[in-house]
Amino acid sequence: MRLKKRIVQVNNLHLSYHTLDGETKALSDLSFHVSKGEIITIVGPSGCGKSTLLSIISGLLKPSSGKVTIEGIEVTDTRKDVGYMFQNDLLFEWRNILDNVLIGLEVQKKLTSHSKEMVEKLLSTYGLKDFKNHYPNQLSGGMRQRVALIRTLAIEPKSLLLDEPFSALDYQTRLIVADDIYNILKKEKKAAIMITHDISAAMYTYKQTILLHKKIQGHIIIYFP
Ligand SMILES: Nc1ncnc2c1ncn2[C@@H]1O[C@H](COP(=O)(O)OP(=O)(O)OP(=O)(O)O)[C@@H](O)[C@H]1O
Ligand SMILES: [Mg+2]
Structure with missing residues (x-):
């Protein structure tokens, strides 16, 4: 069996925000990888660190510790071959x-x-x-x-980061667009990480899902390929 090429590698990522109100741990010890043609969905409640994770992978935010590599190169800045679709359009x-x-x-x-x-x-x-x-x-x-x-x-882009691409869509359109996006990503063999609140759509269409949870901030609870 041929091993699929790993595109995005996330290793022991930690991030804490420091504000006047104190420290917020947004991510702690998160590790996973995404291979060529793979789509990983991230699900989890509001505030569990989903957008923070994409901002680190895209190079917009530096982790407190740990690292992200894309095609073996450590992310230290934004890259032209990474497409980032923000939560706000x-x-x-x-x-x-x-x-x-x-x-x-x-x-x-x-x-x-x-x-x-x-x-x-x-x-x-x-x-x-x-x-x-x-x-x-x-x-x-x-x-x-x-x-x-x-x-x-x-x-x-070779890899795509999508933050809640379906949140403003009604249920029916969401199913169609989820399918469309899935087909495009598969066809183009992109490595994609997609955040969604819609756990059922995530499981049904995308299968590979990482669940982040607020109470155990940043930890993967389920990861099933
Ligand atoms: N710039 C910031 N400064 C301080 N704290 C922040 C900042 N951005 C996010 N946080 C805090 O970090 C935690 C994670 O935020 P993040 O935006 O990653 O959550 P999220 O999972 O994307 O939530 P949502 O589903 O609502 O978009 C939250 O507790 C949030 O309040
Ligand atoms: Mg968010």
Whole structure:
């Protein structure tokens, strides 16, 4: 049997926030890995450290101890090949949908006719083709989240970090989008880590789930491939 290539490796991660009110332990001694083509979901109650974990993996936040490596290289800063879809969609209200989706490519100077074509195709697949000239405030919450996802996929990242990509979607749309995202991630063989509150969708669609719990902060309770 061929071993799958490990893309993201998280080793003994600890993080404490220090504020005037004292210390908050957000993560303690968390370890796991994600291989090429694998999708790991992280489930857990509000405040258990899920977003903190993605911020560390993306290089936006430094851990108190422990380390994260991506393809063997320690994460010390943000990387171009990691796509991060934030919990809040962070769309620019003054740019239309197409310009919002293209912004990552613009910043990375990767705007070509090929990349534009790919973006148009993604907009069409996600039912946003007719809205590309609209502005974010003319879209529903679910549509905005789809725009944010397309923007993340547009830079063709090797690994993807998704913070609650379905939270603004109604139940039916969520099932469709969960399936779509799953198929895209599988097809593109991306290593993905996805946070969700929806434990049943996580188990059903994505199977590999890490459960973080507030009372035993940062510890993995269940991890079943
Ligand atoms: N910048 C910060 N400064 C101080 N404490 C913080 C900061 N960010 C998060 N925390 C605290 O760290 C803990 C973990 O926060 P985090 O945002 O990672 O939780 P979460 O699991 O993503 O929650 P949610 O499901 O509500 O998004 C919480 O107790 C939170 O209050
Ligand atoms: Mg969060």
